[in-house]
Amino acid sequence: MTPRGGPAAHGKNRLPKTADIIAQALKAEGVRYAFGIPGGEVLEVLEAFRKTGIRFILTKQELGAGFMADASFQLTGKPGVLVATLGPGLTNAVTPVAQALLDRSALIAITGEIAASLKPLFTHQVIDQCEVLRPIVKWSTTISAQGAFKQVRKGIAIAKAPLPGPVHFNLPTDVAAAEQPGGERFEAAEQPGGERFEPVRLPAVPAAPDLGRVRSWLNAARKPLALVGVGVQLDGAEAELKRFVERWGVPFITTYKAKGVVPEDHALAVGGAGLSPVVDRIHVAHVREADLVLTIGFDPVELRSDWITPWDGRKRTVNIDLAPNTHHVYLSRIECVGSIAGALRQLTAGARVKVPRGWTDSDLARYRADIRAAIAHRPARGLGPYQAAAALREVFPRNTIATVDTGAHRILINHVWEAYEPRRLLQSSGLGSMGYGLPAAIAAKLLFPKRPVLAMTGEAGLDMVIGELALLAHHRLPITVVVFRDDTLSLIKLKQERMKLPETGVATGSPDYAALARAYGGNGLVAASVPEEQGPHSWGCDRVGGQAADAMS
Secondary structure, eight states, X not given: OOOTTSGGGGOTTOOOBHXXXXXXXXXXXXOOEEEEEXXXXXXXXXXXXXXXXXXEEEOSSHHHHHHHHHHHHHHHSSOEEEEEOSTHHHXXXXXXXXXXXXXXXXXXXXXXXXXXTTTTTOOTTOOOHHHHHGGGSSEEEEOOSSOHHHHHHHHHHHHHSSSOOOEEEEEEHXXXXXXXXXXXXXXXXXXXXXXXXXXXXXOOOOOGGGGHHHHHHHHHOSSEEEEEOTHHHHTTOHHHHHHHHHHHTOXXXXXXXXXXXXXXXXXXXXXXXXXXXXXXXXXXXXXXXXXXXXXXXXXXXXXXXXXSSOSOTTSEEEEEESSOOOSOSSOOSEEEESOHHHHHHHHHHTOOSOOOOSOOHHHHHHHHHHHXXXXXXXXXXXXXXXXXXXXXXXXXXXXXXXXXOSSHHHHHHHTTSOOSSTTOEEOOOSSOOTTOHHHHHHHHHHHOTTSOEEEEEEHHHHHXXXXXXXXXXXXXXXXXXXXXXXXXXXXXXXXXXXXXXXXXXXXXXXOOHHHHHXXXXXXXXXXXXXXXXXXXXXXXXXXXXXXXXXXXX
């Protein structure tokens, strides 16, 4: 019996089509879903996905589709797949492709194009699609009528290589349907007993003697501090990080996307850093107090400009990362490049049994309390965002996959919502795009149907992708969507106030979300209080003023 997608699927002695090669390569990488909006130019791709067993999810706009693809990579480590047609399909995909670039996501963007034979003369919907995306992808290529096998394998390898990012496959309609010489090699490799070429990669691990200076600094440090970023997740080094900080007694700060690499209720976890000026002032003060700073997979793409050069050249600093520091946002006196897990493993193996530290349990407790006090604002009346976020964290199970959209609420939530596993609070952090929360939650529920999924969004971010709510009923996805609404672009309004400018262009005029939830086949309510005598498990549903949270499920 010939497996589905094997040579028999193409007829006797027929070679696979280009679209089949793309689908088979993605399936071999573990891809389960592709997201997008089809046009006639990508129908061969959709059919190849169907035959291969990749489920295509029709979305309402390419923006949401790309965010779903990005979230797929964030959640699984397998490439996300965005499918768009030519012209406006491609231009709508620009924002999610840029999201993948700055949030370090291996995303494969497949765009249809008119037949190569027509391109020299035809003009309708014709733009240079590769040039549009080239500045925001790691590689952009038009798939050729011969040699697609090598192009596709190369593109996937580039997308996955450190630092991961988007790759663009531009696919003319006549090429998509063309039989590919060499494609049979891929199919043969997928048969029982076949062999796929998969090189064994040996990441660079520093030899123990080369880490002697770092080890001596760790032994001498009385107040070491680690700054941890998304690189730890990309290298799968979470377990090594936990052993390292525990063995050496090093407190750690994480960027927003690295929340949960070590559970945030760990005694050495002191919170997140990234966008809050109030919280970052507290962190930076402790960084300056530290006598040794270790940056571990710490990507400054998530940080405010206040983190530029946060220490002087005299401080003992060590950078451990997958790639060399070429950003120069901060500089380190020692740099270990290659395997984060390997470097941490070597350092842990050389740790003393007990190293005296200047950090006490009460110091760290006060550090965390200072951060909580800085953000715990309670409004004169009504339900404030801090109370709502704290109630959500208490109500939702520990294994919840949460997403948060961009806006004032995101800054707050990152300092209230504790994450206990890596990649379980999804957000657009490097790009900071609005509209991410709902699509990411949809992808999360598709991939992990048994996990509770919560999307936290502002009204402006939800309005950008509101049509994607239809996917919840259509695919039977029980997701809770909480809208932190104040009917204002709060951060922009605050900047206008600081600049002594009149309020202009910041009122959102958003709809009744509870009614909207019902219109889309769900449930809707308005939460306006957290009764103190009952705790956050029982929310009041009458609007009593102040900011309210609309909940849909």
